[in-house]
Amino acid sequence: xxxxxxxxxxxxxxxxxxxxxxxxxxxxxxxxxxxxxxxxxxxxxxxxxxxxxxxxxxxxxxxxxxxxxxxxxxxxxxxxxxxxxxxxxxxxxxxxxxxxxxxxxxxxxxxxxxxxxxxxxxxxxxxxxxxxxxxxxxxxxxxxxxxxxxxxxxxxxxxxxxxxxxxxxxxxxxxxxxxxxxxxxxxx
Numbered sequence: 001x002x003x004x005x006x007x008x009x010x011x012x013x014x015x016x017x018x019x020x021x022x023x024x025x026x027x028x029x030x031x032x033x034x035x036x037x038x039x040x041x042x043x044x045x046x047x048x049x050x051x052x053x054x055x056x057x058x059x060x061x062x063x064x065x066x067x068x069x070x071x072x073x074x075x076x077x078x079x080x081x082x083x084x085x086x087x088x089x090x091x092x093x094x095x096x097x098x099x100x101x102x103x104x105x106x107x108x109x110x111x112x113x114x115x116x117x118x119x120x121x122x123x124x125x126x127x128x129x130x131x132x133x134x135x136x137x138x139x140x141x142x143x144x145x146x147x148x149x150x151x152x153x154x155x156x157x158x159x160x161x162x163x164x165x166x167x168x169x170x171x172x173x174x175x176x177x178x179x180x181x182x183x184x185x186x187x188x
Contacts, residue, residue, distance in 0.1 A: 027109070029082050030129045033062050040124075040150055040177050041069050043165050047181050048120045048148045050075050057115040058122045059133070064090030064105060066122050071099040075120070079105045080113045116140045124150040131155050138184060145184040153180055 036044075044066060050056055052074025058066040061079025063086060070077040071094075079090050087107045094100040106113065110133065115121065118141060123130060134154050137147060153159065159180035166176040 024084070026082065029060075030110075031060060031125050033083065033086060034124070035062060036065050036124055036150060037177075038065070039165060040179075041065050043163065043177065043179055044122055044148045044150060045069050045073065047161065047163060047179050048122065048146045050120055054119045055117050056120045056122065057118040059110040059113070059115070060123065060125050061090055061105065062086050062124075064093045064103070067103050067105070068094055068097045068099055070120075071103045072097070077103045078115070078118075079103070080108050080110050080115065081105070082107065082109050111136065116142070119145055121145065121147045122150075123147070123152070125152060127152040127155070141184045143184050143186040147182045147184065149180045151178055154182065157182060 048056075050070050050073050054070070054073075054075040056067065056070040056075045056077045058064075058070075058077070058079045061067055061081045064079050067077040067079040067090065077099075079087075081087055081090070084107050087105045090105040091100065094103050094105070121137065121141065123133075125133070130149060130152050131154060134157060141147075159182050161181040162178060164176055164178050
């Protein structure tokens with residue numbers, strides 16, 4: 001009986017320690033974490049025309065893939081995610097990629113974050129979240145800033161370019177990905 005009590009206490013302490021290792025977001029994330037495929041990362045970077053000197057912000061950066069890819073091209077790259085576990089993974093991935101000194105990951109709510117310095121913004125959110133974010137993008141970003149979204153559009157803000165990679169004959173296929181590019185217009 002004493003051994004069982006010790007095992008139960010040990011198990012409870014282990015569970016408590018594991019729970020502490022995975023910090024919880026301040027609020028429920030707006031979208032579930034779905035990793036962007038490497039093919040999609042490259043398509044987004046290419047569609048945005050990311051180059052050295054750009055300032056790339058990935059909103060809902062997850063494990064940091066887009067930020068890391070942009071940094072490898074010489075861009076200043078910043079990832080924002082509300083989930084501290086994703087930020088931890090992103091920092092670990094940046095270190096593995098050798099770009100930890102040229103990227104920044106910020107645990108923040110994308111609706112409250114300051115990303116006004118961006119020349120490129122990347123998104124893999126949902127259409128409803130994009131629509132909620134759109135007024136902030138248009139109000140705060142400089143004219144000429146490029147915005148690229150994986151899969152989800154922005155309602156009546158028509159993209160200036162749209163591409164599909166994968167199985168183009170089946171837009172609903174998991175083998176197909178659509179990407180949208182907008183440029184922030186001049187202020188009226």
